[in-house]
Amino acid sequence: MLALSGAPVAPIAAHNLLVFLLQVGLLLMLALVLGRLAARFGMPAVVGELFVGVVLGPSFLAHIAPDLHNWLFPANLEQFHLLDAVGQIGVILLVGLTGIHMDMGLVRRRGATAAGVSVGGLVLPLGFGIGVGFLLPGALIPDGTDTTVFALFLGVAMCVSAIPVIAKTLMDMKLLHRNIGQLTLTAGMIDDAFGWLMLSIVSAMAVNAVTTGTVLTSLACLAAIIVFALTLGRPMVRGALRLADKSDEPGLTVATAAVLILLASAGTHALGLEAVFGAFVCGILIGNAGKVDPVRLAPLRTIVLSVFAPIFFATAGLRMDLTALTRPEVLLSGLAVLAVAIIGKFLGAYAGARLSRLNKWEALALGAGLNARGVIEVVVAMVGLRLGILGVEAYTIVVLVAIVTSLMAPPILRIAMARVEQTAEEEIRESEHRAWTRQPVSGADPIL
16 A cells, blocks of 8 residues: 555545546546537537536536536545546647647748737737726625736736647647648747746736746746757657657557656646646657657547547536626626627737738638637636636636637638638648548548
């Protein structure tokens, strides 16, 4: 038996294990069903997966069958943390997989374009969010929370983009190989890096007075990670994958890639930055420095997209309560925040894209992709709820923005990308991506 500080640690209780297994099995089953249903209506599977948590959470099941909800999702932190752990592994591996798909040659060639789009998509929604934060009714601000901190936090929540949702949407719609897909992910990563930095600063303001040292420390950690990746990180990843590649079985390569992604996530998390940032950087190193055969990593892609990612998206709505929107004050405030979030992100990204000399359809597609906040905004909202910056009503509003903007992205992307011609470079990249599924270019992708 495992011992901790000389005392034996009891294994998980039989009932807790039963509930955990039922939670995971039910979430995955419904995610697959609703994901397929969403696909039947021409939407990415992620749309259906996001609704699973809403159906099983306090917004629906808790009111229809409260006893069943309380038994299946008990108000027990340890029980919920088990489910959260599975979801976190899923999102970390998904973001790492996204990094593996990144075409760094394109990023280097069009980095200025991505930066221009990102700046536009940051400044306007951040400013709009701060402004609406000062105008919202005081009843939505928890007692003891400074209005300035609340407004700054809302601005940060408005400016982030959800790389996991964007990536899954682009994969589902077979747009990840397109230049616009790559630019969207690149600009989204810049947005998120800034967003996590701002989140750490605003969180510090909520707990302690922010200092110049707090800001400089966060910037120094971000710079240190990038320098490490470009110097020691590249040969370390390349060496590890070359050793794994000597095996005849792809399992060792898959396990090595997963280990690298998880350890990189732990590293950035230990430095006070978001874990997904480390996963994304490590994924880029695996895809570009590792020079690994895509076919050998195909099993990792299958298990992440088919199992872990659906569970993660399904857990996103379990903490929100839509019944709070029945109060007119909360509903009107929610509609105002939603409008500000959509207009700010679209106008900012569109303006940045047009200034970077992209045509109007490319600019519209970038605005639609970056507008998807998804579960990243849910994570930001959960931080605000934990720190007392957000109350239940404001938390529900922010999560509502995350879901609605994620639902808006696919149809607008489909309309815009239908008017953007595919280039020869994109066709080559598409062939490389299809190697992951071991399908010919003309065949259907069974995963997506």
